[in-house]
Amino acid sequence: MNFWFAVLRQAGRNLKQTWTSQFMTFLTVSLSVLIFAFFYLIYTNMLGAGDRLNDELRLIVYLEEEPGPAMQMQLRRKIENFDDVEEIIFISKEAAYKRFAKQLGEDSDVLDDMPKNFLPASIEVVPLKGLRGYNQIKLFSEYLASLPGTEKVQYGQEWVERFYYFTRLLTIVVLLSGTLLILTATFMVAYTIRLTIMGRQDELELLKLVGATNSYIRTPFLIEGILQGFMGSIIGLSALYGLFRWIISHFTGPGILHIFQFDFFPPIVIFIIILCSISLCSIGSYTSIRKFLKI
Amino acid sequence: MSSQESTEEAMASGNTMIEMIKVSRTYHPNITALSEISLSIETGEMFFLIGPSGAGKTTLLKLISNMEVPTKGLIEIAGHNINKLKGNKLAYLRQKIGVAYQDFKLLNDRTVAENIAISMEVSYKNPKTIKKQVRDLLDQLQLTDKHNSLTGELSRGEQQRVALARSVANSPRLILVDEPTGNLDASTTKRVMELLNRSKQAGATIVIATHDASIYKQGKHRVMELRNGVIHSLTRGNT
Ligand SMILES: Nc1ncnc2c1ncn2[C@@H]1O[C@H](COP(=O)(O)OP(=O)(O)OP(=O)(O)O)[C@@H](O)[C@H]1O
Ligand SMILES: [Mg+2]
Numbered sequence: 001m002n003f004w005f006a007v008l009r010q011a012g013r014n015l016k017q018t019w020t021s022q023f024m025t026f027l028t029v030s031l032s033v034l035i036f037a038f039f040y041l042i043y044t045n046m047l048g049a050g051d052r053l054n055d056e057l058r059l060i061v062y063l064e065e066e067p068g069p070a071m072q073m074q075l076r077r078k079i080e081n082f083d084d085v086e087e088i089i090f091i092s093k094e095a096a097y098k099r100f101a102k103q104l105g106e107d108s109d110v111l112d113d114m115p116k117n118f119l120p121a122s123i124e125v126v127p128l129k130g131l132r133g134y135n136q137i138k139l140f141s142e143y144l145a146s147l148p149g150t151e152k153v154q155y156g157q158e159w160v161e162r163f164y165y166f167t168r169l170l171t172i173v174v175l176l177s178g179t180l181l182i183l184t185a186t187f188m189v190a191y192t193i194r195l196t197i198m199g200r201q202d203e204l205e206l207l208k209l210v211g212a213t214n215s216y217i218r219t220p221f222l223i224e225g226i227l228q229g230f231m232g233s234i235i236g237l238s239a240l241y242g243l244f245r246w247i248i249s250h251f252t253g254p255g256i257l258h259i260f261q262f263d264f265f266p267p268i269v270i271f272i273i274i275l276c277s278i279s280l281c282s283i284g285s286y287t288s289i290r291k292f293l294k295i
Numbered sequence: 296m297s298s299q300e301s302t303e304e305a306m307a308s309g310n311t312m313i314e315m316i317k318v319s320r321t322y323h324p325n326i327t328a329l330s331e332i333s334l335s336i337e338t339g340e341m342f343f344l345i346g347p348s349g350a351g352k353t354t355l356l357k358l359i360s361n362m363e364v365p366t367k368g369l370i371e372i373a374g375h376n377i378n379k380l381k382g383n384k385l386a387y388l389r390q391k392i393g394v395a396y397q398d399f400k401l402l403n404d405r406t407v408a409e410n411i412a413i414s415m416e417v418s419y420k421n422p423k424t425i426k427k428q429v430r431d432l433l434d435q436l437q438l439t440d441k442h443n444s445l446t447g448e449l450s451r452g453e454q455q456r457v458a459l460a461r462s463v464a465n466s467p468r469l470i471l472v473d474e475p476t477g478n479l480d481a482s483t484t485k486r487v488m489e490l491l492n493r494s495k496q497a498g499a500t501i502v503i504a505t506h507d508a509s510i511y512k513q514g515k516h517r518v519m520e521l522r523n524g525v526i527h528s529l530t531r532g533n534t
Contacts, residue, residue, distance in 0.1 A: 002419035002420075002421065003419055005419075005422070006416055006417075006419055009416075202400075202402060203402055205400075206400055206402065206413065207413070207417060208386075208389075209360070209362065209389065209394065209400070210389060210390070210394075210413055210414045210417050210461075210465075211386045211387065211388070211389030211390030211391075211392070211414075211417050211418065212386060212417040213382075213383050213386040213387075213417075214382060214383065214386070216386075216417055
């Protein structure tokens with residue numbers, strides 16, 4: 001008990017002596033956590049939205065001719081040859097017509113004058129849940145287009161492509177802001193602790209002479225790092241949560257956020273971010289202690 | 296903790312507190328501060344170290360407190376080769392050695408009370424005990440009204456007494472004092488010596504380096520005179 005009392009008292013003295021640089025470090029750490037967590041939050045939400053869209057992804061293969069039962073068998077075999085699929089549904093011209101009429105609802109009378117076979121027959125291919133990479137989908141669609149009797153293949157190519165590139169870009173941004181967080185947390189903390197150590201050489205020297213143990217001298221600086229990491233991540237995440245609430249309350253409604261279903265981090269992710277921030281800052285203080293506190 | 300206890304035990308029970316065998320210390324480039332000093336000081340003894348300026352008194356005290364390392368020779372404190380001790384073992388031993396340095400080594404931007412408390416804080420003394428001990432010592436050294444003064448603002452004589460108070464505060468088994476009365480008048484010198492005698496009565500071994508004949512002439516303590524780094528004479532006071 002006395003040990004922790006003494007160590008906390010020393011840590012308090014350190015904070016008092018260099019509080020301006022301590023405060024700057026704390027702000028920097030908070031800001032880096034905020035920036036990183038902000039992008040990471042968007043990223044995880046994008047991934048969630050991507051999953052949901054993927055669940056509805058299907059490739060529609062428009063056919064030149066209505067396939068007979070033998071042809072259907074052959075097509076089915078060829079598709080399954082390329083890859084296992086979740087489901088293959090044949091839609092005849094008539095079924096397509098009925099479905100369209102149903103979609104039109106009350107306005108379906110505009111179809112009265114049209115021949116019942118004006119829509120092409122098609123195959124709906126629902127890919128396996130595992131087959132989710134953009135390139136795989138693209139390859140698959142190319143293969144389907146090469147089957148005999150197909151006219152074209154549709155799966156919202158443009159949309160999938162954009163979504164894919166946006167996710168890629170976001171991955172890079174998340175990695176960059178993560179690197180920024182690592183650098184600022186470790187280097188800023190290492191720097192302020194170095195400042196404290198340099199400013200107190202006389203005292204540290206004396207402490208050794210009167211018999212202070214290594215842990216008595218070192219632990220306060222380590223606590224300082226842990227405190228910086230803890231406070232910085234708590235404040236950074238709180239700021240992000242405030243921002244998140246604000247966005248939710250101002251932009252919800254029948255807009256795109258509705259489809260996206262914007263969620264905050266689950267507790268485990270919050271916990272991991274705090275833990276990472278603490279570890280980074282501890283590493284920062286530890287390197288300074290190793291370098292400048294020769295015992 | 297066990298090494299802490301064993302240190303304490305050795306310092307209480309042993310007969311010899313300080314054992315030096317053929318100890319030399321040279322400084323770069325070729326100043327011989329001490330050469331081939333052999334010396335043994337009993338537990339509970341009060342021992343005086345005299346000699347002209349530059350004779351090597353401070354160097355000897357620094358070697359005993361392991362602030363400096365000998366160029367040659369062996370130094371044992373309570374049976375431990377002090378130059379082989381490392382880490383926490385060395386720390387625990389130093390907690391049992393109180394040193395009042397010739398240049399004081401006070402923290403000038405801290406108060407008098409904080410400076411004295413340091414030696415007790417490192418061995419995790421209870422804050423109440425620390426407060427009481429600080430007040431007692433300041434009373435004995437006539438510094439009661441300086442409790443909250445910044446040490447840097449004190450006179451040299453006052454700083455000297457603060458340094459002394461810090462060296463005895465943690466009830467050390469071995470007390471090394473360098474020139475404790477250099478800046479003091481006769482009555483304050485008497486109070487300082489009373490304080491040191493009280494520590495001796497509590498069983499501490501005390502080594503005092505001094506030019507002040509008034510403090511070693513009476514009494515029958517051993518007095519060692521150094522000259523140019525060698526032992527010139529070793530006598531009992533008063534003879
Ligand atoms: N760090 C050092 N570097 C070089 N020479 C040193 C160092 N410390 C002491 N000396 C030399 O060692 C010799 C002994 O010095 P020391 O300080 O032990 O003398 P002293 O007996 O304490 O003198 P005083 O009575 O003036 O305090 C001196 O010649 C001094 O110049
Ligand atoms: Mg000296």
